[in-house]
């Protein structure tokens with residue numbers, strides 16, 4: 794549990810995957826806790842909406858985030874010979890807690906960070922667009938003030954870096 798983005802909008806974790814595809818966000822001593830009652834597993838004693846999937850039944854792990862993002866599956870294999878990082882196969886014995894190896898957990902963390910990258914880039918666009926629009930409104934106001942003070946369209950065009958004609962087309966209607 795627990796990777797938080799700088800803006801606190803995203804909280805990610807390496808989720809254990811039950812045979813029916815449900816993801817776990819936490820565990821108890823008896824197994825991984827998954828939300829929902831199907832009757833296939835024992836209900837948890839503390840959380841009545843959760844079932845306990847025994848560690849030995851966990852089929853793998855995937856990245857998960859509070860925003861709804863889900864990473865690709867890392868499959869659990871139960872013999873060391875079947876382990877293959879490149880093919881997303883991680884060895885965790887059946888009699889152990891069903892946590893991924895630290896290498897796979899690190900890889901899942903990287904996948905979670907990668908899902909943030911485009912969102913953070915879009916946040917940059919959002920901030921720039923806000924400044925752009927504010928600057929546009931300030932430009933309109935200062936042009937109106939200049940015109941009211943007696944400046945010509947040629948003077949205003951020169952100040953903006955456009956032609957007299959363009960300045961007129963852009964602002965004459967707004968006067």
Ligand SMILES: [Zn+2]
Nearest residue numbers: 803858860862
């Ligand atoms: Zn997210």
